[in-house]
Amino acid sequence: MTAKADSSPSGAAPGARSLHRFANPGRFLRASARVQLWLWVAAALVLGAGLVWGLFLSPADWQQGETVRIMYVHVPMAWLAMGGYTSLAVASIMSLIWRHPLADLFARELSPVGALVTALCLATGSLWGRPMWGTWWVWDARLTSVLVLFFLWLGHAALTRAFEDQERGARVGAILALVGIVNIPIVKFSVDWWNTLHQPASVTRLDAPGMHVDILYPLLTCALGFSLLFGAVVLARTRAAVMERRIRALQLARARREEALGA
Numbered sequence: 001m002t003a004k005a006d007s008s009p010s011g012a013a014p015g016a017r018s019l020h021r022f023a024n025p026g027r028f029l030r031a032s033a034r035v036q037l038w039l040w041v042a043a044a045l046v047l048g049a050g051l052v053w054g055l056f057l058s059p060a061d062w063q064q065g066e067t068v069r070i071m072y073v074h075v076p077m078a079w080l081a082m083g084g085y086t087s088l089a090v091a092s093i094m095s096l097i098w099r100h101p102l103a104d105l106f107a108r109e110l111s112p113v114g115a116l117v118t119a120l121c122l123a124t125g126s127l128w129g130r131p132m133w134g135t136w137w138v139w140d141a142r143l144t145s146v147l148v149l150f151f152l153w154l155g156h157a158a159l160t161r162a163f164e165d166q167e168r169g170a171r172v173g174a175i176l177a178l179v180g181i182v183n184i185p186i187v188k189f190s191v192d193w194w195n196t197l198h199q200p201a202s203v204t205r206l207d208a209p210g211m212h213v214d215i216l217y218p219l220l221t222c223a224l225g226f227s228l229l230f231g232a233v234v235l236a237r238t239r240a241a242v243m244e245r246r247i248r249a250l251q252l253a254r255a256r257r258e259e260a261l262g263a
Contacts, residue, residue, distance in 0.1 A: 025242050028102055032239050039232040047225025054218035061215070070128040072219055076226040077121035081149060082184055084114040084230065088156065089181040092174035102242070104170035107177065108160045109237035113230065115153035122146060141190035145183060152180035 054072035061068035091107040094100035125143070126136045137143065156173045163169035186193075211219075 025101070025246060029239060029242060032235055036232065036235055036239070039228060039235065043225060043228035043232050046221060047229055050218055050221035050223075050225045054222050058218045059212075059214050064132065067128060067131050068215070070124050071215075072222045073226075074121060074124035074128055075219060076223040077117045077124060078146070079223060080226060080230050081114065081118040081121050081146065081153075082187055083227075084110065084117065085149060085153070085177075085181070085184060088114065088177045092177040095170060095174045096178075102238070104160075104167070104174075105241045105245070106234070106238050107156070107173060108170065109241050110234050111153055111157040111160065111173075113234050113237070115150060115157055117226075117230065118146065118150040118153055122150060141194040142187065145187040145190050148183055149180075149187060152176070152183065156180075 051072065055069050058069075058072075060066050088107055088110055091100075091103045091110070095103040095107065122143075125146075129138070130136050156176055159176055160166075160169045160173040163172070
């Protein structure tokens with residue numbers, strides 16, 4: 001019986017070898033095919049239940065009235081915008097340090113989805129702010145830092161597609177992602193560091209959440225549902241990118257064989 005060759009670098013640490021093992025495109029496609037259907041089903045069930053619960057069954061807020069229901073979309077979008085960018089930075093580290101084969105593709109396919117959820121965060125925040133603050137937009141620390149985050153997402157998406165050499169574009173995009181990660185703590189703690197129109201953290205407080213459970217539970221359900229949907233979309237895009245790259249490689253190999261036979 002012959003042993004299977006280890007495709008990871010011989011001098012790599014055990015952790016790095018494990019990363020490269022799961023980065024094999026064939027293994028990724030097989031594993032993700034098993035996960036993808038369940039992820040879509042779970043996203044549909046959880047998000048459907050959360051939206052019905054939040055938009056129709058939960059009580060109105062005693063101060064904000066029915067407008068509080070915008071929160072069930074706005075807050076999950078804000079969390080996903082920050083969490084997604086953190087994932088982008090992790091993928092960029094894996095790309096730059098360990099040359100993870102799938103990290104570049106994951107980051108490339110993640111950035112348009114991250115830009116979309118950040119745009120939805122800004123749009124729903126504007127809709128929520130108009131009746132609460134009397135204006136669609138203010139240049140306070142939270143809104144401005146989220147707008148910067150949106151431009152960072154767009155910049156990464158543009159840079160990774162701006163170069164004919166995809167590897168070079170991935171390197172430049174990874175550097176931008178790591179530089180931009182400093183904006184995440186600013187987004188998170190801006191309401192604590194500066195005087196803004198936004199209220200302080202009410203869900204992630206260390207003592208106790210600052211909202212009633214009748215509002216908190218549907219909010220967390222919506223957040224989980226949107227997170228599952230986010231993961232399903234990014235996974236589907238990454239699978240498509242892997243298959244597209246494999247098809248191009250096969251077409252290139254075929255063209256080279258035909259050229260060799262013709263010579």
